[in-house]
Amino acid sequence: MTAAHRAMEQLQSWPNLVSGPPRCAVGEALFTAECEVVHFHSGFAADLHLTRTAIERLRTELRHSTAIRLTPGSAWVTILLDCDSDVDLLLTLVSVALKAHTGAPPGPLLSPCTWYRPAVPLQSGPERTVLELPVRGMMPAARRAVGRFLAHGPRAV
DSSP states (O other), rough: OOOOHHHHHHHSTTTTOOEEEEEEOSSSEEEEEESEEEEEESEEEEEOOOOOHHHHHHHHHHHOTEEEEOTOOOSEEEOOOOOOHHHHHHHHHHHHHHHHHTOOOOOOSSOOOOOOOOBBOOSSSSSOOOOOOTTTOOOHHHHHHHHHSSOOOOOOO
């Protein structure tokens, strides 16, 4: 059983979350009465609709985790799920997301999840770099390892 499956089982027991197919039609999603909150596209990662406001508020703390990936301009955060502490991080952030969605005024159409967009690690500096990984020919575990442990600073040109 993967870390994502363990997280999904735990979250399905929460009374305010219901499982179903995501809008992007890939994987499994959990919903509140108002919106989609989390998607499990694979056994190794989850996309969480944390909201832009919550991401900005938690940016300093989020950038210290090697499991967190942020897509610029998105309200979704990707969490790499490799171990139990990553599952605990996801559960904590789902709780934050539920709080962020409670009482929030209805916004424009929900932004899409990050499944088809490149996720970049959070950085403390003003410049942003996109980690370009070769997708073809790499096993999923190799892609996760490269994306998680490779230094993510500015690239040499």
